[in-house]
Amino acid sequence: MTSLLKHAAAIAALSVLLSACGKSRQATGDDSAAPGAAPAGAEQVVNVFNWSDYIDPEVIKDFEQATGIKVRYDVFDSNEVLETKLLTGNSGYDIVVPSAYFLQRQVQAGVFAPLDKAKLPGLANLDPDLVARAARHDPGNEHSVVYMWGTTGIGYDRAKVKAIMPDAPVDSWQLIFNPAVLAKFKDCGVSMLDDPTDMVGTALLFLGKDPNSESEADLKAAEDALMKIRPYLRTIHSSQYIDQLANGELCIVVGYSGDVLQARDRAEEAGKPLDIGYSIPQQGALMWFDTLAIPADAAHKDAAHKFIEYLLQPEVAAKNSDFVNFANANKAATPLVNADLRNDTNIYPTPEVAARLQPSLAKSAEFTRALNRSWTRFVTGR
Amino acid sequence: MKPLLKRLGLQGRTAVTAVPYLWLLLFFLIPFVIVLKISFSTSQIAMPPYEPLLQWTGDKVMQIKLNLGNFAFLVEDDLYWKAYLNSIWVASVSTFFCLLLGYPIAYAIARSNPSARNILMLLIVLPFWTSFLLRVYAWIGILKNNGLLNNFLLWIGAIEQPIQMLQTDFAVYVGIVYSYLPFMILPLYANLVKMDLTLLEAAADLGCKPWQGFLKVTLPLSLPGIRAGCLLVFIPAVGEFVIPSLLGDPGMLMIGKVLWTEFFNNRDWPVASAVAIVLLLFLVVPMMYFQRAQDAEAGGVHR
Numbered sequence: 001m002t003s004l005l006k007h008a009a010a011i012a013a014l015s016v017l018l019s020a021c022g023k024s025r026q027a028t029g030d031d032s033a034a035p036g037a038a039p040a041g042a043e044q045v046v047n048v049f050n051w052s053d054y055i056d057p058e059v060i061k062d063f064e065q066a067t068g069i070k071v072r073y074d075v076f077d078s079n080e081v082l083e084t085k086l087l088t089g090n091s092g093y094d095i096v097v098p099s100a101y102f103l104q105r106q107v108q109a110g111v112f113a114p115l116d117k118a119k120l121p122g123l124a125n126l127d128p129d130l131v132a133r134a135a136r137h138d139p140g141n142e143h144s145v146v147y148m149w150g151t152t153g154i155g156y157d158r159a160k161v162k163a164i165m166p167d168a169p170v171d172s173w174q175l176i177f178n179p180a181v182l183a184k185f186k187d188c189g190v191s192m193l194d195d196p197t198d199m200v201g202t203a204l205l206f207l208g209k210d211p212n213s214e215s216e217a218d219l220k221a222a223e224d225a226l227m228k229i230r231p232y233l234r235t236i237h238s239s240q241y242i243d244q245l246a247n248g249e250l251c252i253v254v255g256y257s258g259d260v261l262q263a264r265d266r267a268e269e270a271g272k273p274l275d276i277g278y279s280i281p282q283q284g285a286l287m288w289f290d291t292l293a294i295p296a297d298a299a300h301k302d303a304a305h306k307f308i309e310y311l312l313q314p315e316v317a318a319k320n321s322d323f324v325n326f327a328n329a330n331k332a333a334t335p336l337v338n339a340d341l342r343n344d345t346n347i348y349p350t351p352e353v354a355a356r357l358q359p360s361l362a363k364s365a366e367f368t369r370a371l372n373r374s375w376t377r378f379v380t381g382r
Numbered sequence: 383m384k385p386l387l388k389r390l391g392l393q394g395r396t397a398v399t400a401v402p403y404l405w406l407l408l409f410f411l412i413p414f415v416i417v418l419k420i421s422f423s424t425s426q427i428a429m430p431p432y433e434p435l436l437q438w439t440g441d442k443v444m445q446i447k448l449n450l451g452n453f454a455f456l457v458e459d460d461l462y463w464k465a466y467l468n469s470i471w472v473a474s475v476s477t478f479f480c481l482l483l484g485y486p487i488a489y490a491i492a493r494s495n496p497s498a499r500n501i502l503m504l505l506i507v508l509p510f511w512t513s514f515l516l517r518v519y520a521w522i523g524i525l526k527n528n529g530l531l532n533n534f535l536l537w538i539g540a541i542e543q544p545i546q547m548l549q550t551d552f553a554v555y556v557g558i559v560y561s562y563l564p565f566m567i568l569p570l571y572a573n574l575v576k577m578d579l580t581l582l583e584a585a586a587d588l589g590c591k592p593w594q595g596f597l598k599v600t601l602p603l604s605l606p607g608i609r610a611g612c613l614l615v616f617i618p619a620v621g622e623f624v625i626p627s628l629l630g631d632p633g634m635l636m637i638g639k640v641l642w643t644e645f646f647n648n649r650d651w652p653v654a655s656a657v658a659i660v661l662l663l664f665l666v667v668p669m670m671y672f673q674r675a676q677d678a679e680a681g682g683v684h685r
Contacts, residue, residue, distance in 0.1 A: 080646035087431050105649070108427045189527075194632070196647065235549050236632040249527055365425065365650075372647045376461060376640075380633045 045070045046303040049085075049093040051290065052077050054148075056323035063310050069303045077239075086111045091295055094304040100137035100289040101197060103144055104362035112143040113296045119305040120145070122312025125332040129354070134289050134329075136359050144291035145308055146329035148258075148321070150347070151357060152198050152286045155241075155260030158275040160188055160251040173206035173281045176254060179228045186232040189250035191241040196375035198286055199226065201360050202254065205284050211358050214367040223374045230381050242266065245276060256288070257346060258326045265325075278346045284356035289329070414662070421655035422448045432651050452656035462640065462657065466664065469637040472626075473619035476558040477566075480615045481608065483559065484566035488607075489600075491567075492574035503571065506564050518557055518628050525553050525629070553629035558619050565618075566611040573607025574600070606679060613672050617665050637661055 052075040060071045074093070076082050079102045085091045086098075086106055098106060106112065117123060123145065130146055138144045154175060161168050164184050169175045176182060182190060193199055201211035203222035210218070234250065235241065242259050244250045246266035253260065257278055264276040292311065294304045310316060317328040318336035327347050334342060342348055349357070363371065423432040424447075437445045456462040491502045509517060524530045525547040532544040547553055577600065585595040623638030630636075637657065644654035 083646075083649070087429050089429050105427060109429050109431065111429060233632075234546075237627075240628075247526075247528065365427070365648075369648050369650070372643055373459070373461070375647075376635075376643065380635045 044068065044303070045072060046300050046307050047072045047074070047092060047094045047298075048307065049074045049076060049082065049091070049096045051075065051097060054097070054290075054324055056319045059311075059316055059319055062316075063307060066310070067303075067306055069306060071307070086295060090297060092299075093295060094298040094300045095307055096293055096295060097147055097290050098293065100134060100144070100146075100291055101360050101362055103291050103293060104137040106293075107138055107143050108362075111295060112293045113298065113301060114142045115145070115294065115308075116301075116305060119302075120309050120312065122309050125312055125314055125317075125330050127329050127331040130289075130329040133287070133359055134291065136361060137289070138291070144293045145312070147290045147292050147311070148324065148326035148328055149287060149289045150257040150326055151280050151349075152193070152202060152254065152256055152288065152360075153260075153278055153280045153346070155245060155253045155255045155263065155276060155278050157188075157245070157248070157251040158277050160248075161185070164188060164251075170277065171279045171282055173202065173283050175252065175281075177203065177206045177225055177229060179232070182229050182232045182252075185252050186234075188252070189234050189244070190232055191235040191237065191244065191250050191253045191255075192233055193241075193254055193256075194236045194238045194379070196371050197360055197363070198288075199254070200371060200375070201286050201358070205281075205286070205358065208283070211284075211286060212361045212363075214363055216370070219367075219370060219374055223378060226378045227381075230378060236379055246270065246274070248272070248274065258324070261325050261347070280346060280349060280353055280356070282356070284358055286360045287357040288360060417655045417658055420651055421452055421659050422450070423652045423655075424449045424451075425650045425652050430651070431649055449652065452652045453660075455653060456656055456660060461635075462637075462660075465635045465637045465640045466660070468635045469620050469622075470664070472554065472558070472634075472636065473616050473622075476555055476562065476619050477612050477616045479555065479559045480563055480566040481612060484563055484570055484611060485608075487563075488567045488570035488574055492571055492577070499575070506567050506571075510564065514561065515624065517561065518625055521553070521557055521560065521629060522548060525556070548629060549631050551631060551634060554626050554631075554634060557625040557629045558622060561625065562615040562619060565614040569610035569614065570604065570607040573604050573610075577603055606676065609672060609675060613668060616668065620665060621661060 046069055048071055050073065054075075055073075060073060063069070064071055079099050082096060082098055083102055083106065085093075086096065087109065103112075126146065130149065131141060134144070134146045135141050154170060154173075156170055156175075161170065165181070169178075169181065174181060176190075176192075200219065200222045203225045204211045204213060204218060207218075207221055207225060209221070213219075235244070239259075241250060241253045241255055242263045243266065245253055245255075245260070245263040247270070260276060260278040264274065267274040267276065292308050294301055294308075298304055311320070312330065314330055314332040314336055317330035317333035318338075321328045321333070321341060322338045325341060325347070327341075328337075334348065337348075345353065419435055420432055423435055425432050433447070435447060437447070439445055487506075491499055491506075494502060522529070526532070527544040527546065527548070529548070531547065532541075535541045536544065581599050581603075582595050585599050586592075590598065621638050622636065623642065626634050626636050627639065641654055641657050641661070644650050644657055648654075
């Protein structure tokens with residue numbers, strides 16, 4: 001029995017590994033090389049630190065061919081990991097891709113070099129509305145360029161939700177924050193992000209308040225709203241829900257737009273296509289940006305600017321969006337993006353929906369502590 | 383090599399013992415002092431995100447600024463001691479079950495045919511050839527609602543609905559006991575295999591039944607092995623972060639998670655360091671007890 005179990009476990013482990021890798025992690029560049037060790041004759045290399053699976057590998061090859069600059073490409077999978085490397089200094093990277101919420105604090109800490117906008121004529125391709133929104137994180141967009149963006153909304157298994165509640169309010173936060181509604185889905189599996197800023201902000205949106213409020217009373221109100229639905233949540237995690245939604249363990253998640261689409265793709269790849277929907281609720285949703293920025297101590301700033309300028313080219317931006325299934329901020333690229341993606345209003349929202357989106361701004365250190373303390377009370381249910 | 387050692391005033395024996403001391407200095411003491419230093423600092427928005435402890439204020443004056451508030455903070459909020467207590471509870475329960483499972487296994491291997499022992503020990507160590515993380519992921523595959531265990535139970539008709547096992551405390555205990563069991567078995571085996579079996583024969587000759595022989599001879603003699611195994615399981619289990627976050631209920635309060643929140647979410651490195659220092663103290667105390675017990679034993683043998 002034990003050997004049988006071990007065998008089974010090995011197979012399970014292997015399948016988990018395979019599914020976790022998704023569409024094969026294309027090795028891009030020389031991962032093993034120490035990013036700090038630039039050869040003499042600098043400027044001929046650029047060290048990029050990006051999210052895993054977050055660029056079309058062809059783009060890197062094309063850039064190397066077009067400019068003769070070698071790209072050393074490393075990946076991370078959490079803002080926290082990136083932030084720790086940046087705050088201790090000498091990261092050795094020339095380009096990093098933090099989310100705007102983290103970038104905001106990092107700019108205050110003096111992590112980034114100001115961009116030389118004369119070297120970035122491609123900035124004119126960007127959507128002015130999105131640029132203005134990103135400026136709330138990085139005043140004047142002095143240090144960063146928006147790479148991709150998305151929203152924090154509701155992902156759901158259409159068939160299962162319909163079977164339990166035919167008139168489920170899937171386009172409203174009522175689905176999550178009305179305890180009477182959510183209770184029906186308890187056994188079906190509900191999950192929420194382990195992200196205090198986003199989830200408290202979302203609860204405030206449901207309550208009709210400013211999601212970036214730092215008032216104690218608002219935080220208390222959000223905590224009360226969250227506490228009421230705590231018994232019906234199976235997991236509170238920021239990445240596991242992708243696989244769990246894909247293999248039918250969950251039927252409702254509060255998650256990031258791109259992750260929910262990834263869950264749909266994984267279910268398809270596994271040969272068990274599920275009808276997974278995503279919605280930006282009518283009360284509005286939080287939006288996030290992933291931004292390109294150059295650390296102040298980067299050794300190859302000129303090459304870094306060239307790389308950013310290359311990514312700003314409409315055809316390149318479209319190629320990357322097609323690969324990663326996220327919207328880019330490049331207005332000139334939109335017509336070039338794959339029609340399926342471009343016409344999906346959950347990824348490229350209509351102007352009316354976009355008007356309901358709100359940023360998730362960095363908070364003061366005192367409020368952050370109160371927020372995380374409140375979140376721990378909620379997560380542990382006491 | 384020799385002249386160099388001589389020049390440094392090191393004799394052969396000192397040189398050999400210097401190596402582990404150097405290792406401890408480099409990889410334990412220095413990092414510990416750095417963490418201790420940060421724990422007395424104050425967080426700020428900068429690189430690095432805490433204020434320096436020492437400052438030259440010109441005029442050959444060096445200022446030292448110690449902030450004891452981080453430790454006081456750990457006492458003020460009940461979150462921290464509750465998390466410490468819960469982590470110690472989880473580690474204790476896991477250690478108990480490791481012992482309960484590990485002792486019979488180690489005993490059976492130690493008493494088996496000498497030629498079979500090596501193969502059996504190899505089987506105990508074999509899982510280490512696979513990454514720890516992968517083995518924890520494998521438990522997700524086993525415990526989830528449409529996983530191996532639930533499907534098996536459904537198939538034999540023991541249950542009609544899948545049981546929610548993943549994201550429960552049960553899954554965390556399974557994960558910890560499974561992952562740390564070899565650390566219990568190895569020292570127990572090393573102890574039991576050395577035991578002089580003629581002692582049991584003597585006990586039998588004097589009228590002991592086998593179970594009495596076990597309780598009065600084998601068990602007391604194996605106490606050092608039990609102690610070593612329990613500490614090897616207990617110490618890493620207290621600070622465990624990966625297993626609860628992958629298999630556990632999110633509501634399970636563990637100090638590892640609290641440390642994570644302080645460091646990454648609050649970005650308060652000083653408080654995070656204070657949490658780590660206190661955790662270390664919790665771990666060092668049982669280790670010192672262990673050391674003292676061993677010294678006492680060694681002393682007994684010499685006499």
